[in-house]
Amino acid sequence: xxxxxxQTELLITVCTALCLVWTAILYTACxxxxxxxxxxxxxxxxxxxxxxxxxxxxxxxxxxLSRNLPILLQQHYPDYEVIVVNDHSNDNTExxxxxxxxxxxxxxxxxxxxxxxxxxxxxLALTVGIRSAIHEWVVLTDADCRPASxxxxxxxxxxIIGRTDIVLGYVNYRMPPHYPKGRRMIIFRLxxxxxNLNRAVRHTVYKAEAGNIAFRKALFMENRGFADHQxxxxxxxxxxVNHTSVTGxxxxxxxxxxxxxxxxxxxxxxxxxxxxxxxxxxxxxxxKRAFRWAYDCKLLVPYIALAAxxxxxxxxxxxxxxxxxxxxxxxxxxxxxxxHHTFHRSARLLGETRSFHLLLPFFQIxxxxxxxxxxxxxxxxxxxxxxxxxx
Numbered sequence: 500x501x502x503x504x505x506q507t508e509l510l511i512t513v514c515t516a517l518c519l520v521w522t523a524i525l526y527t528a529c530x531x532x533x534x535x536x537x538x539x540x541x542x543x544x545x546x547x548x549x550x551x552x553x554x555x556x557x558x559x560x561x562x563x564l565s566r567n568l569p570i571l572l573q574q575h576y577p578d579y580e581v582i583v584v585n586d587h588s589n590d591n592t593e594x595x596x597x598x599x600x601x602x603x604x605x606x607x608x609x610x611x612x613x614x615x616x617x618x619x620x621x622x623l624a625l626t627v628g629i630r631s632a633i634h635e636w637v638v639l640t641d642a643d644c645r646p647a648s649x650x651x652x653x654x655x656x657x658x659i660i661g662r663t664d665i666v667l668g669y670v671n672y673r674m675p676p677h678y679p680k681g682r683r684m685i686i687f688r689l690x691x692x693x694x695n696l697n698r699a700v701r702h703t704v705y706k707a708e709a710g711n712i713a714f715r716k717a718l719f720m721e722n723r724g725f726a727d728h729q730x731x732x733x734x735x736x737x738x739x740v741n742h743t744s745v746t747g748x749x750x751x752x753x754x755x756x757x758x759x760x761x762x763x764x765x766x767x768x769x770x771x772x773x774x775x776x777x778x779x780x781x782x783x784x785x786x787k788r789a790f791r792w793a794y795d796c797k798l799l800v801p802y803i804a805l806a807a808x809x810x811x812x813x814x815x816x817x818x819x820x821x822x823x824x825x826x827x828x829x830x831x832x833x834x835x836x837x838x839h840h841t842f843h844r845s846a847r848l849l850g851e852t853r854s855f856h857l858l859l860p861f862f863q864i865x866x867x868x869x870x871x872x873x874x875x876x877x878x879x880x881x882x883x884x885x886x887x888x889x890x
Contacts, residue, residue: 513810513814513823514814517807517810517811517823517827520803520807521807521830521834524800524804524807524830524834525830525834525837527797527800528800528834528837528838528841529837529841530841531693531697531841531842531845532693532697532841532842532844532845532848533697533841534697534698534700534701535693535696535700535751535753535845535848535849536753536844536845536848537700538700538750538751547656548576548577548578548656549635549636549656549659550578550634550635551576551578551580551634551636551638551652551656551713552579552580552581552582552629552632552633552637552716553579553580553581553637553638553640554582554584554628554629554632554637554638554639554640555568555581555582555583555584555639555640555642556583556584556586556621556624556625556628556641556642557583557584557585557588557592557642558586558587558588558592558624559588559589559590559592560590560592560642560643561588561590561592561594561595563642563643563762564583564592564595564596564599565595565599566645567644567645568581568583568595568599568606568642569599570645570646571645571646572599572602572605572606573649574646574649574651574652574653575649575650575653576653579605579652580606580607580632580634581603581605582607582608582609582631582632583596583607583628584608584609584624584625584627585608585609585611586610586611586620586621586623586624587611596608609631610627611624611627618725618729618887619729619730619732619733619735619887621732621733621735622725622729622735625639625735626725629719629724632716634716635715635716635717636656636659636713636714636715636716637713637714637715637716637719638652638655638712638713639709639710639711639712639714639736640710640759641709641710641761643761643762644710644711644759644760644761644762645759645760646758647755647758647759647760647850648755648756648758650756651758651759653756654752654754654756654757655668655711655713655752657752657754657757658750658751658752658757659750660750661747662747662748663749664714664715664743664748664749665704665713665715665718665740665744665748665749665750666712666713666749666750666751666752667699667708667711667712667740667749667750667752668708668711668712668713668752668757668758668759669692669696669708669711669752669758669759669849669850669851670688670709670710670758670759670760670761671685671688671689671692671758671761671851672684672688672760672761672762672763672764673761673762673763680767681763682855682858684770686855686859686862687862687866688708689846689849689851689855690862690866692708692849693842693845693846693849694794694797695707696751696849697845700749700750700751702746702786703741703744703745703746703749703785703786704740704741704744704749705741705784705785705786705787705790706737706741706777706781706784707736707737707740707741709736709737710759710761711757711758712736712740713752714740714743718743719739722739722742722743724739725738725739727742729887730886730887731779731780731783731885731886732776732885732887733773733776733777733780734776734777734779734780734783737780737784738780738783738784741785741786742785753849754850755848755849756850758849758850771873774873775873775876775877775880775884775885776885778873778874778877779877779885798863798866798867798870800863801860801863801864802864804834805831807827807830807831808824808827808828808830808831810827811823811824811826811827811828812824812827835860838859839856839859842855843856
């Protein structure tokens, strides 16, 4: 079919623009988790296992400790200790710890001082536990977390190569039996950890999950621990890792056995509360502008892909060329196929075996609205909510 000269130039311009847009979209889909998958091919092969000190803080979490601590204390690791810091608990936490200490010699516990005027209780408890650690490498996890494997500590140390100072691992909730928002919360954490861990492999840490972090004690002492941002109630682990991570000193434990399973929140509002605390914490994170710009661009990719399909169909209506809609729909199907493959391949690398094939497209479409709603809720909350109250 011969087109008029003006329409030919317009068609070439439109096709060139759509080709560039689809190239960017397909590249984004192919690159999802690429650095994370590449790092998994370079794990350490030697058998050196440095001694470890696992630090846990607990506040009225006796039930969680009784369920999860015995699993942690049965790790297949030659030399490690577990330190639990009792943060002013008034339940049976102390009794649970004393009973477990009789069965497991590698367990010991301590407590925080009664007066904590200028530092948040969580920061003080973490500082007490880390300072009392006798080994160079410290591992942080939570009372409501349990290792996914008896080889958790071994898989974490596989990533300690060269000048590695920080190792990050994957954490997510177990699937609840009956909870309508359960899959949404799980894929939310998975999606963002894939982004954050992928960035940590290539550059530096932006955000880390507090339930699965390892670092050198010397790094903690040299950087004055949690001395910065003492006024904040939450975000101690995230801010410490973010401010001490540099290119080359951070590794990711990308083995399924290195994952940690977290118990389901006792109330849905606790998950929303954690989201609000994170939004306050991220104000103090390094590289926040660069990360937010890249993150917001990624949020728009599904919408750009749909717009490109619409532009291809509109080209058919304006210009007498029947290939635009067919090519656009075909490219969209290719984009969705690649994205699902790279997402689930990277997720399986972290030990996530649950399938999100049907949920992923809807999740990506809804994610910008969820984020906007969370930002509005955070803006409406008084600033004092996130600060340590001096007594």
